[in-house]
Amino acid sequence: MPGKRDDVISWDEFFMRVAIAAKLRSKDPNTQVGACIADTHHRILSVGYNGTPAGLDDDEFPWESTGDPLTDKHNYVIHAEANAILNYRGSLKDMAGATVYVTLFPCHECAKTLVQAGVGEVVYLDDKYHDTEDGVVSRSILDRCAISYRQVVVAE
Numbered sequence: 001m002p003g004k005r006d007d008v009i010s011w012d013e014f015f016m017r018v019a020i021a022a023k024l025r026s027k028d029p030n031t032q033v034g035a036c037i038a039d040t041h042h043r044i045l046s047v048g049y050n051g052t053p054a055g056l057d058d059d060e061f062p063w064e065s066t067g068d069p070l071t072d073k074h075n076y077v078i079h080a081e082a083n084a085i086l087n088y089r090g091s092l093k094d095m096a097g098a099t100v101y102v103t104l105f106p107c108h109e110c111a112k113t114l115v116q117a118g119v120g121e122v123v124y125l126d127d128k129y130h131d132t133e134d135g136v137v138s139r140s141i142l143d144r145c146a147i148s149y150r151q152v153v154v155a156e
Ligand SMILES: O=c1[nH]c(=O)n([C@H]2C[C@H](O)[C@@H](COP(=O)(O)O)O2)cc1CO
Pocket: 028, 030, 031, 032, 033, 049, 050, 051, 065, 074, 077, 078, 079, 080, 081, 104, 105, 106, 107, 110, 129
């Protein structure tokens, strides 16, 4: 077709770029994560990033891995994938078979939450915790629940 642009970005790249944009909102100094959930019709359902619960001021938050349960950031932060699910204001039925684009491979808590939300596929960018125990458990959950996952390469 004359005049038509052919070099448009793919759906994968588009949704991952949305996830990358979301992670730019994260105040975590060590790891920023973004997630974008797209349904089977290529419609964006929701977006999220890792942050503190509403009411807990993320500017005042210490954002440290102290090892002390009461102050350690890991016990307070809501993960990007969980926030993306919680940010959705429609029916969870819409998430059936949806694809989650996430800039970091989901932890085991997010893996099981995504499964239970009805998500059908996980597409991820970074996998820096692949060799940790959590990474092994996370893949075990996704494998046993027959949720496929694949890595994409998108420039950040
Ligand atoms: O799936 C995930 N989703 C997600 O939002 N996160 C967040 C939680 C923390 O704010 C941060 C991890 O911090 P750290 O790399 O310092 O342990 O990333 C972490 C993971 C995977 O570990």
